[in-house]
Amino acid sequence: MSESASVTCTAPVNIAIIKYWGKRDVERNLPTNGSISVTLSQKALRTTTSVHLSPEHPADRLWLNGKEDANASRAGTRLAKVFDLIRRLARQEGNPRAEWHAHVASHNSFPTAAGLASSASGFACLAFSLAKAYGLQAGNDVLSGIARQGSGSACRSLFGGYVAWEHGYEEAASPEDEDFGSHAVQLADEGHWPEMAIFVHIVSAEKKTVSSTSGMQTTVRTSPLHTYRAAHVVPARMEAMRQAIAARDFDAFAKLTMEDSNQFHATCLDTYPPIFYLNDTSRDLIQLVHRFNEQQGAIMAAYTYDAGPNAVVYIKREACRAWLDAVAALYRPANGLRANGDAWFSDAHDEVLPAWAAADYAPANPAATAELVAPFQAAPGAVDGLLFSLPGGGPEVIADPEASLLDAAGMPKTLAN
Amino acid sequence: MSESASVTCTAPVNIAIIKYWGKRDVERNLPTNGSISVTLSQKALRTTTSVHLSPEHPADRLWLNGKEDANASRAGTRLAKVFDLIRRLARQEGNPRAEWHAHVASHNSFPTAAGLASSASGFACLAFSLAKAYGLQAGNDVLSGIARQGSGSACRSLFGGYVAWEHGYEEAASPEDEDFGSHAVQLADEGHWPEMAIFVHIVSAEKKTVSSTSGMQTTVRTSPLHTYRAAHVVPARMEAMRQAIAARDFDAFAKLTMEDSNQFHATCLDTYPPIFYLNDTSRDLIQLVHRFNEQQGAIMAAYTYDAGPNAVVYIKREACRAWLDAVAALYRPANGLRANGDAWFSDAHDEVLPAWAAADYAPANPAATAELVAPFQAAPGAVDGLLFSLPGGGPEVIADPEASLLDAAGMPKTLAN
Known part of the structure; x- marks a missing residue:
């Protein structure tokens, strides 16, 4: 009987509230500035990865979603780098599996065309599950620094709750140092702030956009505002956001989140040629949030946008129904919005998403909803998917061996057609 | 027979290529940064103003467009300030009319709902025509500093061609100094650069926007990027733009113009709450210009946007037809676009706008046009007006007394219904 080791893990998506954009070292994926994110629940958005060592x-x-990716064995690729760094650690720890190769199958649960970055949960899951398969002792902070080399924002998906990705230092601590102190740390776990909830609005985008990998380096090269932001604005915001999270100060959290999202997109616009990720629906949702907060008489919600038109709204749980009513009034198609299956609802308040899914959905306070949405043009379907989440936990090992995406020989159980 | 003095003048619109946004002194309308503009021909876009002193x-x-504005006689208003500063000059020059009051009628030729700022040509025309009526010796640079107090960008409409509005100094030169060195100077006249032409695309905007007067001060107060831009980015761009104009370097002119438009809108987005002036059509036109330049193999066109969705495109004359073909392919309604009457065409190349106006309009090179517009969605009517202009001259005195908007008694010949 031949030796082998097998493990299956899941990892979450994270949504930045202080934005990462641009690398000061492309080779090592070191960022121009630190960033902070919130980890989403894995109930609907997660990567599952199985590793088989032999x-x-x-x-x-x-194999990613059943299709083989040749980059895993191609020297110099980001994928190969993660494999190599994990094995280097195994070797340093004196692990006898350190010279074995790995078969890996990975699958994203994301709704079709959700436009949500899969590289964050994907590379986090890869680093985490390889570490488990190789039996590493290293902590998630170390794995985070390795995931970062695969995809920057992946380093934040090694932790649940509220997570900071540290800018790190400028000089390597040793000739072997690939980390540069630039990895994620957990600021607070997913249970820290009970009033916090999250809506992800999938906004239709027919137009092509610029890939973030190439776009961000164009920004670094051409935007004077990005240079200033990274050096002078973000460091103060990082500190202010840490304090807002520690103090559960929603006002400060929300204002910083919105300001930072807007400033990130401002630097995209200041890029030459300019990069556009927001469309007219995104802009209406931004203005709807500001109007919503005015109507509520307090800051109850905050939007943030990554490199796409999808709106992520951090919102106090008590305001969820009123927000949902407004989004329904403007964007809900006659047959209701896609909401990613019943499993997703288990994370939701009973009063929120079951109501949305019902055919006879109606606002709780029709007059207030009508007043709120009055300046906007209804566009049913312009938001064509809606996800509800609470802050969620970090990567997990799946104990059930039946859950593996690989068979006993380390080959994928299913392949893409 | 009673004494009186009567004069009628016209003044042009100008379009900034290095943008003004925000005041360092609201009382005096002193800008946070200098700016540079190109004056448009008065053939279609102009303000006509008649002054009658007695x-x-x-x-x-x-009376503005036939409707009386009470601000002219209301102490402390911007209008009253312009009247007072002109009379103060008249008094300093020992002019016997210095104590007379003025009746003024003013009319804008602008196409309905063009969304083009009328305050620039309006206050320029007011300062210029009052100066002529009062018989002032002061030059246009002095009048420019007075027009600035009515509306910032008006100071640039005192000159034709290429015009810089100087940032000026921080301390008044004397207790009476209202100018602070912040007025316009002509960099080059309208005949300086024969290859330069201009298209104004009137983009439909159904949504409400923020007025520039209130919006710009919100930006000054809340945008860290604007503060940096005004202090550190614009001064270098002012100098680079002066050089580009002096050297007729279209590449440098166009790149700076596009970068500065984008950076201005970036600071609007960095404002809290954010200000949006560009819509999806504006963004498509931006991307169309970049693609157009790529297809042409050289920078032939440059967009710029003021506080609204209208695209102004500075373009080499030789590229006008190809550009018009692209705009027609995407935006021309079945019945042709409005183009502001035949008078406008007199400024155009024969081969350009008459073709556009024809019912059987067809691109000169259908294959090239089709390739250019392929990534964009056709949206007939999303550009619902198109103006063609060359750089134009400064304010003019109209010799024909029949042209006056006021009768012999100084009352408007026509009033608004």
Whole structure:
């Protein structure tokens, strides 16, 4: 009987509230500025990854959503770098599996065309599940620094709750140092702030956009405002956001989140040629949030946008129904919005998403909703998917061996057609 | 027979290529940064103003487009300030009319709902025509500093061609100094750069926007990027733009113009709450210009946007037809676009706008046009007006007394219904 090791893990998506954009070191994926994110629940948005190690595998192989990606065994790629760094750690820890190769199958649960970055949960899950398979002792902070080399924002998906990705230092601590102090740390866990809830609005985007990998380096090269932001604005915001989270100060959290989202997109616009991720629906949702807060008489909600038109709204749980009513009034198609299946609802308040899913959905306070949405043009379907989440936990090991995406020989159980 | 003095003048619109946004002194309308503009031809876009002075007028009165504006005689308003500064100059010059009051009628030729700022040509025309009526010796630079107090960008409409509005100094030169060195100077006249042409695209905007007067001070107060831009980015761009104009370097002119438009709108987005002036059509036109330049193999066109969705495109004359073909392919309604009457065409190349106006309009090179517009969605009517202009001259005195908007008694010949 040949030796082998097998493990299956899941990892979450995270949504930045102080934005990462641009690298000061492209080779090592070191960011121009620190960032902070909130980890979403894995109930609907997660990556599942199975790893099978064997001394008989002649090379690393990886299947993503059932389709093989040759980059795992191609020297110099980001994927190969993660494999190599994990094995280097295993070697340093004196682990006998350190010379084995890995077969990896990975799957994203994301709703079709959700436009949500899959590289964050994907590379986090890869680093975490490889570490488990190789039996590493290293903590998640170390794994986070390795995931970062695969995809920057992946480093934040090694932790649940509220997570900071540290800018790190400028000089390597040793010739072998690949971390530069630039990895994620947990600021607070997912249970820290009970009033916090999250809506993800999937906004239709017919137009092509710029990939973030190429876009961010164009910004670094051409935007004077980005240079100033990274050096002078973000460091103060990082500190203010840490304090807002520690104190559960929603006003400060929300205002910083909105300001930072807007400033990130401002630097995209200041790029030459300019990069556009927000469309007219995104802009209406931004203005709707400001108007919503005015109507509520307090800051109850905050939007943030990554490199796409999808609106993520952090919101106090008590305001969820009023917000949902407004979004329904403007964007809900006659047949209701997609909401990613019943499983997703288990995270929701009973009073929120079951109501949305019902055919006879009606606002709780029709007059207030009508007044709120009056300046906007209804566009049913312009928001064509809506997800509800609470802050969620970090990567997990799935104990059930039946959950593996690989068979006993380390080959994928299913392949993409 | 009673004494009186009567004069009629016209003044042009100008479009900034280095943008003004925000005041360092609201009282005096002193800008946070200098700016540079190009004056448009007055053939279609102009303000006409008639002034009638008489010792028998008990107060200043002003009719704008036939409707009286009470601000002319209301102490402390911007209008009253312009009247007072002109009379102060008249007094300093020992002019016997210095104590007379003025009746003023003013009319804008602008196409309905063009969304083009009327305050620039309006206050420029007011300062210029009052100066002529009072018989002032002061030059246009001095009048420019007075027009600035009515509306910032008006100071640039005192000159034709390429015009810089100087930032000015921080301390008044004397207790009476209202100018602070902040007025316009001509960099080059309208004949300086024969290859330069201009298209104004009137973009439909159904949504409400923020008025520039209130919006710009919110930006000054809340946008860290604006503060940096005004102090550190604009001064270098002012100098680079002066050089580009002097050297007729279209590449440098166009790149600076596009970068500065984008950076201005970036600071609007960095405002809290954010200010949006560009819509999806504006953004498509921006991307169309970049794609157009790529297809042409050289920078032939540059967009700029003021506080609204209208695209102004500075373009080499030789590229006008190809650009018009692209705009027609995407935006021309079946019945052709409004183009502001035949008079406007007299400024155009024969091969350009008459073709556009024809019912059987067709692109000169259908394959090239089709390739250019392929990534964009056609939206007939989203550009619902198109103006063609060359750089134009400064304010003019109209010699024909029949052209006056006021009768012999100084009352408007026509009033608004």
